[in-house]
Amino acid sequence: MNTNTEKADTDSAKKTAGESPYNYRRFRPEVYDLASFDGPTVGQRVENLELMTLKGDTVRLSDFDGRPVVIETGSLTCPMYAKNIGAMNKLAAQHPDVAFVVLYVREAHPGERIRPHDSTETKQHLARSLRERLQERRRVLVDNTEGVTHRALGSLPNMIYVLDADRTVRFRADWNTPAIIESILEETAPVDLVSREHFPPTKPSPVIAIRTLAYGGFLAIADFVVGLPALMRLHRRADRHYSTSQ
Numbered sequence: 689m690n691t692n693t694e695k696a697d698t699d700s701a702k703k704t705a706g707e708s709p710y711n712y713r714r715f716r717p718e719v720y721d722l723a724s725f726d727g728p729t730v731g732q733r734v735e736n737l738e739l740m741t742l743k744g745d746t747v748r749l750s751d752f753d754g755r756p757v758v759i760e761t762g763s764l765t766c767p768m769y770a771k772n773i774g775a776m777n778k779l780a781a782q783h784p785d786v787a788f789v790v791l792y793v794r795e796a797h798p799g800e801r802i803r804p805h806d807s808t809e810t811k812q813h814l815a816r817s818l819r820e821r822l823q824e825r826r827r828v829l830v831d832n833t834e835g836v837t838h839r840a841l842g843s844l845p846n847m848i849y850v851l852d853a854d855r856t857v858r859f860r861a862d863w864n865t866p867a868i869i870e871s872i873l874e875e876t877a878p879v880d881l882v883s884r885e886h887f888p889p890t891k892p893s894p895v896i897a898i899r900t901l902a903y904g905g906f907l908a909i910a911d912f913v914v915g916l917p918a919l920m921r922l923h924r925r926a927d928r929h930y931s932t933s934q
Contacts, residue, residue: 709804710794710833710834710835710839711794711795711798711804711805711806711833711835712794712798712804713798713803713804714798714799714907714911715796715797715798715908715911715912715915716911716915717915717918717919717921717922718918718922720843720844720845720922722844722862722922722923722925722926723922723925723926723929723930725842725844725847725862725885725886726839726842726843727840727841727842727847727860728841728857728860729857729860729885730857730858730859730860730882730883730885731856731857732856732857733854733855733856733857734749734841734849734851734855734856734857735749735840736748736749736750736855737749737836737837737840737841738836738837739791739829739830739831739837740808740812740829740830740831740832741829741830742812742815742816742828742829742830743812744808744809744812747829749851749855750855752787752789752851752855753853753854753855754853755785755786755787755853756785756786756787756850756851756852756853756858756873757786757787757788757789757849757850757851757855758780758786758787758788758789758848758849758850758851758869758873759789759790759791759841759847759848759849759851760772760776760788760789760790760791760826760846760847760848760849760864761790761791761793761838761841761844761845761846761847761848762790762791762792762793762845762846763792763793763794763795763796763814763845764795764802764814764815764817764818764821764822764900764903765795765796765797765798765799765802765900765901765903765904765908766795766796766797766845766846766900767796767797767892767896767897767900767901768796768845768846768863768864768889768892769790769796769845769846769864770822770892770896770899770900771890771892771893771896772846772864772866773822773823773824774823775866775867776788776826776864776866776869777823777824777825777826779866779869779870779873780825780826781825783873786873787827788826788827789826789827789828789829790818790824790826790827790828790829791829791830791831791837791838791841792811792814792815792818792828792829792830792831793831793835793838793845794835794838795814795904796845797900797901797904797908797911797912798904798907798908799904799905799906799907799908799909799911800904800905800906800907801903801904801905801908802814802903802904802905802908805833806833807833808830808832808833811830811831811833812830815828815830816828821903842862844862844863846863846864846889847860847861847862847863847864848860848861848863848864848865848869850869850872850873858872858882859872859877859882860885861884861885861886861887862885862886862887862926863887863888863889865887865889865890868881868887885930886926886927886930888923888927889923
């Protein structure tokens, strides 16, 4: 059996079992449970996860031991990630002692132009384009096509982790807000903020949203527009859930 057939059979089996494949073909709001944030929490040590460089070399989180690390997840078709880039690049320049990493995960809004990742080479190629298309200046590392590291950290599209020099989680959030990360790094954040993990996301500007979705193609834009009401309900549900648990 060839690889494509095996993948098709695997995806078919997942659909039969009610489970969506990791690299979904089309965005649907129900792909994400915004009221659930798995992965290591504040005070826990992150396992020695494995990542890839843009050339395919292996990097482990332990390679950063001895210095703090800020890890943000994103993809070329994720407006929530794209809106943060300028502020996060500036923050990285202000903190040269901290390792800033973008972890390239699955496409948030695939379409006919950028399809779901079918190989590590495809994923690396798209990750390399972040520098030119989105002016990303931080170090970009790539998860494998099955999203092992992404899943280990919580599976959300634009998570942020701040790790101490020994890989202990100092702070994490389901959505990145650069101003909050700045306060964490400068140790000016109030204690109650450090212990929070849910932050209602700020919306990207219409220009950033449309430009980023357009990388995926017309289908990516259409799926987002059609799914927007359900997506807003999911965000409100997450806000209610965390308001009673945090």
